[in-house]
Each structure stands twice: as C-alpha cells, then as structure tokens.
Amino acid sequence: MKQLVALILLLVSVNVLGTDNLLQNTYLRSGFTLNGKWNYIVDVYETGYYNYRWEPHDGSTNPGAGAFFLNEKPKSKKDLIEYDFDKAPTLLVPGDWNSQKEKLFYYEGTLWYKKSFDIPEFDEGKRYYIHFGAVNYRADVYVNGKKLGMHKGGFTPFNFEMTGLVKAKGNFVVVRVDNKRAADEVPTLNTDWWNYGGITRDVMVYALSKTFIEDYSLQLDKENKKLLNGYVQLNGESKANTRVSLNIPELKLNKEYFTDEMGRVNFTVPVKKLSLWSDSNPKLYQVRFSAGDDEIQDKIGFRQIATRGADILLNDEVVFLKGICIHEENAMRGGRAYSMEDAKMLLGWAKELGCNFVRLAHYPHNENMVRLADEMGLLVWSENPVYWTIQWENPETYKKAAQQLSELITRDKNRASVIIWSMANETPQSDARFTFLSNLAEKARSLDNTRLISAALEVHSTVPGGNTMVIGDKFADVVDILSFNQYYGWYWGDVENIKNIRWEIDMDKPVVISEFGAGALQGYHADSLTVWSEEFQDLLYKETLPVLYRIPQISGIAPWILADFRSPRRVLIPYQDGWNRKGLISETGNRKKAFYTLQKFYSEIEE
Template identity: 70%
Template sequence: MKKIIVILLVLISNTEVFSQDNLLQNSFLREGITLNGRWNYIVDVYESGYYNYRREPHDESENPGAGAFFVNAKPKDKTDRVEYDFDAAPTLVVPGDWNSQKENLFYYEGTLWYKKSFDVPNYDASKRYYLHFGAVNYFADVYVNGEKLGAHRGGFTPFNFEMSKVLKPKDNFVIVRVDNKRFPDEVPTVSTDWWNYGGITRDVTIYELNETFIEDYSVQLDKENDKLLKGFIQLNGESKANSKVLVNIPELKINKTFTTNEKGYASFEIPVKKIDKWSDTNPKLYTVSIATDKDKISDKIGFRHIKTKGADILLNGEKVFLKGISIHEENVMRGGRAHSIEDARVLLGWAKELGCNFVRLAHYPHNENMVRLADEMGLLVWEEIPVYWTIDWENMETYKKAETQLKEVVSRDKNRASVIIWSMANETPQSEERLSFLSNLAKATRELDNTRLITAALEDHPSKDNKNIMVIEDKFSDIVDIVSFNQYYGWYGGSIEDLKNISWEIAIDKPVIISEFGAAALQGFHGDKTTMWTEENQAYLYEETLPALAKIPQFSGVTPWILTDFRSPRRMHDVYQNGYNRKGLISETGNKKKAFYTLQKFYENIKIKE
C-alpha cells in the first residue's frame, strides 16, 4: 500500500458546539482505507498550538501562522523558527487511549495533538472522500492538509467529515486535536465512576465514495405486523433526486425497486410471507443489499419484535427473561479502552459462558463491534448514553449534547436486531428539571425509533413506613416502557443477613429489570463470608440477593454489576482496590471469582414465570 500521511488533532472546548456531516450508515462493512497504526503526538498542556497568546483560536485567523499546530509547519531555512515537529515526536497506537500506553500520560486530562501522514491509493478526483472516526474522547478538532474539516463533541459515538476538496493523491496529513477535560455542562459531567480514557479510541478510516452514494438506510420488521418490512433509504449527492434504488434480500425472494424524492429519500413497505425471526436462541441474520446505479452496500440484519405487555417482556410474542450482566468497555488483561473485535469476543464470550442472553452496555455507547457481534451470538442488548449522576439539568446546551449523542448511537445501531433497549440515564437525582430533561430525551428517542423499548437506571429507597420494604418513587417510571433500578442492599447500607427480610413493592404494571446490584471482592483474597473484600463475601451477597429479587412479581431481568473489574479513580484503597472498581465477577487479569459461578448457577436454574 502507498504511504499515507495524516495529521489528526482532537480537542475539547467548553464554549463551542460544532456540527458534522451526516453519519455514514454501515461504515462497518464498507471497504475503506485504514488509518489505524502509529500516530505522532504532542502533549499541549497550555493549548498553545490552538490558541495564540491572546487566547484567540488559531483556526479562526486568516493567517494562522507557524504556531498553529494544525498547519504542520516546517522551517523554510535555518533562520526560520518553528517550535514543534510532529515528525520528531513520539507515537501512540490508534485506536487506543493515551493513558494506558504512556506511563507519563496515565493521569493526563487535557489537549493532545495527533498527526498521521498518508497517500491515497488509486486516487480518483471524481470520487468523494470521507474521513470517519469510530470515537474520540471527548472533543475533536479535525484538520486535513491544514484545513479544518470540523469538530465533534462526545466521547463514544462515531462521526465523519468529507475531505474531497482538500485531498491530494500523495503527501496528505491529518491532524486531530483531542481534549478529554471534564466540564460541569458536558455529557458525562465532571464526576463519574469510570476512567476518563483520552484519545482516538476507535478506528479511523477513509471511505472512497461515488459522487452520489447511499448515505443512510433502515430495514425493520413492522412493529405490529410480522409480514411487513418497513424502512427508508437516503442518498447523498447531486443526482440523488428521482433515483432508482434496489432492495434485495435473496433468502426472502425480495427484489424491489423504489424511487427517491427530490431530497434523495425513499420510504418503503415490503410484504413478506414468512420470516425466520431473530432471537436469543435463533440469531438469524439475512443478507440485505441496497443498490443504485452508482453505489451498493450489503448488511446482515435480523428481524424481530420486542414489546411489553403488562409486566412481561415479549420477544416475538413470547415471554423472555433477561439473564444479563453489565459491561464496561475495557480490555481485560491488556488494560485500557477496548476497541477491537477480539476485545468484544472476549467480553461477550464470558457473558455467554455466564449463561446470559442479555448485556447492559454501560454507561455510554460501546464500540460497534459489540452490537454487531451480539447480533451474531444471540445476545439482547441494552444501550445507554452517559447521562450520569450530576448532569446540568437546567442547561439547554447540555440537553442538546445529550440528545446529539442519543441520535448518533440510534443512527448507528438502528438496524441491529440485538439492540432492544435504549436507556436515557443512570442514577440521576430527582427534580422537576431532571424529569423534563429525561422526558424530552424519551420523546426524541421514540420519534427516532418506535421499534424498541425505553428505560433508565433509577434508584430504590426504603419505605417511610417500613425499612424492610424498598420502593421506587420516580415520576420517570411513568414514561419508560421498563422500570429499571439499581440497588445495593448489603453493600451500600444494610446487611447481607437481612436480605431475606427485604421486599420490593413496585406499584406499576410494567416489567422490572434490576439494572445493578453487587459487592466488591479482590480476586484471590479469601476469608469467611462476612469479611469485606473477600470472594466469599461477594458470593454470599449474590446468594442472598438473587432469591430476594426473584420474589418481585414483575421481575423480568437483571444485569448485576459487573462482568469485570474496571479502572476508576474513585477507588483508592491501596490494598483492595488499587484504582479498580472490584465489583467484577472477573478480575482485571481475567480470573473468575466465586460469584461468577453463583450467578451462572442461578441462570441455569431460573424458570420463566407464566
């Protein structure tokens, strides 16, 4: 392959909100030119590569000068002063976070500039070229050949920019300024219980597209009719209007042509005689091809129904119990942010070994690898956005940031059969402002996608009249399809011995998922079952909690906290935690704890209530 030069720069700003090009659907299966690999980087603590000494952004100046890192300046001769040199700078692997790759960047939060050089093999000036990022945490400014393509805010969702006008066949460079600093008005906000991994954490890819191409599409089973496929196709380009688009699903003998309107959009309905529905026990995927005379894409899509009826969750009309586990997106054993399909196979493979048919991807959108693989493996999925703890509920700009992240993950994963739940938030304190914020998110979600269920991880508390009775008193429970809540009786308050006397009273006829419970244990540390931090204590809590939860009449699923130990700067006990949240059933070294087998046995024996 020919040499490729890219300089990539990612940055965080607390004041500006940038738009991006519309997200390319199914970039996962499109053929592209990868820019993964080693990128040069410069740490910019004072952000002098972005601002001049008057704190004015270089990229807003007509003549930014050599001090602007994104121009990738080189001395013209021996008398010329340039105070940086990307080509002489050290390197980081992309995708990957900087914290786990460089010891001196372990705790770093701030601005770091990435640069990569690239050529474009078989460059064709009649084509359109897009630069796509799987995710950058948290704010990214992106430049190619010294020209700004745009910026993106949000650490866990994909984005892309067209770069056709600035691209050359050879000697290109992309620079990205990345900033992972935390701010009170961002999503998530300043306080979380997970590591704030900075960097270009997912794949970077160049896509060569025709002048008019298939930008977006949806193909879904109608929510009420299992003999009808519904969807849409959106073209991008000068000849997008009145174009013929062919939808082909060979196994279903579907070969239908539709015509786009003046905006390049075509909606469709296709009757089908019989569909082999996707489920956790039958993860059937159909090959779906969409083609115009200028573009063609192919996807693997499953078709299923997910609904609620009273306190039941119905998958394809049959009651299903969600045997789940919560997962953070970390690579066990290697450390750092997980990013590869191999990482996903390890995490979801452990979930299957545990006996799960369901995973909660917490507390942010995970890599597309996870949901694609879940489609193949027959794992139902809960996805959520990082509306977490102390969000600035009264700030409209904060709401827009949350809604944007929601739209981006729904756009990316709307064709994934495994995804059955969109979650709006986790453990958020009640107020009228918060209720309005979350209700608006739920409304926006239903407008984007009415085929899936909505929930949020709420909280329980003791009844005022009886401390042994736990209740859910949250007005948002009236909005959601599923009532979910986190509960930590026996860990954060109460004793494990008392769990047999605890009951939950939930006065609402909806399915209930216990979205979190658990206890921390240091793998390899043993003692009696009442000794804190031991594997025996963690297993004891599971042994007592699971039967207690199973008594809830609406009990429809559970996702204990959590599959593996994960890094958190909040966990500071040098002996037992050492910077890790130890509630995992598997250690950061990949060793299973006793509670893993306790939950596994529960899932083996659980019966669906009729």
C-alpha cells in the same frame, strides 16, 4: 484573483463539510484504514491551538507558525517553528493514551495526533470522507492544514467530508483531542470509570460516489411479522428521483423504488417464511441496497420486541433477561476495549455465565460489540452517557445529550440485538431532570419507535432503615421497562437482612434490575461477613438473587459487573488500588466465587 477565488471556495466548502450527517454502516463499507502509529504532541497549555492572546489559531485567516494543525516545516535555517510531528513519539490508533504511555496514565488535557497518508487509486470523481469511530472527548479535525470540523462526545461516531482538500499523495490529518472533564458536558465532571483519552476507535477513509447511500433502515414491523419497514436516504446532487434497489437473496426479494426531491424513499415490503432473530436463533439475512453506482451490504436480523403488562415479549414470546453489566474495558490490558478480539472476550465471558442479555454501561460501546451480539444472540441494553448529576437546566447540555443519543441510534438502529435505549443512570430527581429525560425519551421514540425505553433509576426505603423498598420517580411513568439499581447489603443495610427485603411496585410494567453487587479482591479469602473477600461477594449474590427473583414483575437481572475496571474514585489499598472491584472476573481474567453462583442461578431459570 484566481487564487483568491479558489481560497474563498475552499473556505466555503470547509464550512459546509462540518455539517454532514453521519454515514450509515461504515462498518461494512469498502474503505482504507488510518489505524496504526500516529505521531503525537502533548499540549498542556494548548499552545498549538491558542496564540499568546488566548485566541484560537483556527479562527484566524492568517494563523501563525505556532498552529500545530498546519504541520509546518522550516523553509530556511532562519524559520522558527517550535514543534515537529515527524520527530515526535507515536501512539497506536485506535487506543487510549493512558494505558499506552506511563507518563500519560493520569493525563487529562489536550494532545495532538498527526498521520500522513496517501489515497490509493485516487479518483477526482469521488467524494472522500474521513470517519472516526470515537474520540474522547472533543476532537478538532484538520486535513492538509484546513479545519473540517469539531465533534464532542467520547463514545459515538462522526465523519467529515474532505473532497477538494485531499490529493493522491502527501496528505496529512491532524486531530486535536481534549479529554478534560467539564460541568456542562455529557458525561459531566464526576463518573465512576476511567476517563480514557485519545482516538479510541477506528479511523477510516471512504471514497464515495457523487451521489451515495447516506442512511437506511430495515426492520420488522412492530405489529405484523409479514411486513418489513424501511427507508433509504441519498446524499448528492442527483439524489432526487433516483432508482433505489433492495435485495435480500435468501428471501428472493428484489424491489425498486424512486426517491423524492429530498433523496429519500420510505417503503413497506411484504415477506413470507421469515426466520425471526432471537437469543436462541440469531438469524441474520444478507441485505443489499444500491442506488446508481453505489452499493452497500449489511447483515440484518428481524424481530419484534414489546411489553405486555409485566412481561417482555420477544417475537410474542415471554423472555427473561439473564444479564450482566459490562464496561468497555479490556481488564486484562487495563485500557479501553476497541477491537473485535476484545468484544469476543467480553461477550464470550457473558455467554459463559449463561447470559442472554448484556447491559452496555454507561455510554455507547463500540460497534464490534453490537455486531457480535447480533451473531451470538445476545440482547443488548444500550445507554446514553447521562450519568449521575449533569446540568439539567442548561439547554446546551441537553443538546449534547440529544446529539449523542441520535448518533447512537443512527449507528445501531439496524441491529436486532439492541432492544433497549437507556436514557440515563442514577440521576437525582427534580423537575428539570424529569423534563430533560422526558425530552430525550421522546426524541428516541421519534428516531426509532421499535425498541423499548428505560433508565437505571434508584430505589428508596419507605422509612429510614426499613425493609420495604419503593421507586418514587415520575420518570417511571415514561419508560417502557422499569429498571433500578439497588445495593442493599453493600452501600446500605446488612447483608444478613437481604432475605427480609421486599419491593412495593404498583406499576404493571416489566422490572429489570439494572445493577446490584459487591466488591471483592480476587484471591482474598475470609469468612463470609468480611468485606472485600470473595466469600462476602458470593454471600451477597446468594442472598440477593432469590429475593429479586420473587418480585412479581421481575423480567430480568443484570448484576454489576462482568469484570473489574479502572476507576480513580476507588483508592483503598490493597483492595481497590484504582479498580472498581465489583467484577465477577478480575483484571487477570480469574473468576471469583460469585461468578459460579450467578452461573448456577441462570442455569436453573426455566427458558
């Protein structure tokens, strides 16, 4: 009877654990890593998840020996178990499987990961969480044979509590990862980047207090530079009427508050002599929150971002966004970027170009990028992966998009560098799409009203083949910054006619060119009208940049793209060979001619 009660309690706890909110600032929390070598099993037929009747093993109260998440071993020579993680090969986590194993280069499907771990200084009085920076795309997570939960979304963090399931020694975590594309997912079937599968970001374990700081925010007031607004949200049985402390040593600021019955406290703090964060002064303050025996520290910059007519204002001063688009890929390694070293390389290249702004496309990038951008003084456009055409009328698809947007904002709301939340990229117009994106924008503003909303829209000529371009998109009324992608001279139009192009924009909003560019194979040289040559790409930049800069409302430019990146859409040999070649830097790290043209253009723009 006792065993039955224990089993029931365990099942109930697992059901509850799968609903936990996202932990804030795991980046600077004390924990221990599960990064490193994980055993893996490729499961093309999903044998480890479904039985032969196509019923999920984890939906059964008595899963069979074929359930991979049980990590079972034969108990006698008569036992038949047709898998063994401990004899399986290994993959490095974080990392994608495509670039690590040649046989998995094009693989899209299910792959199981397993990692054994002990918990140092195990304490039964602590609450234990496992946190994933990102897994692409679906992750089913099991600890010691019990399911913690499932997460969808390949670029946002998630966590599950595993208190009561783990012990000091002999634990194991099994993760079923499925990166198959599907029509009702976000992003959908068709993209122009590589669908890297795997546990692509850090995996951490955290031992937290019975009541701990789950979430917090601290930002400069939108209107008043002498006020900080914030909140703290506690998690735990003792979250109500608990003392919460805020400390910023450099400002000699010490405040105490008490939470309400839901464990939350909202506050406004007056400050004096605040050094504001900007692209030229990336000032960060050490901030400490404490509640009970839980303490968390962060480095936060304080700044205001707003628009006034066609200007973008950073701390009430007009700023021009000298930008570049970036994919989360280490081109020189040919795989998903994940480390601080990767971030330093990519953002270092952007700085070398003379950028003060980066568009992190087309999905949320890893936290290293925005943390480093805070330190380097780079302004950031952060994007939800609503890309091209998705199922606009499907409420489940909207839920997935809204979930990923929420997870992105939750993670990065305290990063001063992030100034723009982007809702989508190059989406075709329809009433359903307008409603979908408008609802996303409303959700973003409800979660964080201190940043600007945008989306990468498309432009059209007033007549076929004409020289006058317009933005006929209702969603332009919703955004704060009017952004659009334009590829005149590459996908349409004659590069020699770029100088005659003009834009008719009748909205008094800042305009940011979110993409333009042309492909070039680094090292291929020809005359300037030969496509795929460095000279053609360079000519397009030389013709396009001054024309864009003459747009009356222009407030920023972000060409496509910093570095070449892999894409299965790009099949032309020898010029593409599986790479999108619009990068200004090749996969070997060499600068193309257009790199220096853009660098020179940015150097001549007055600050």
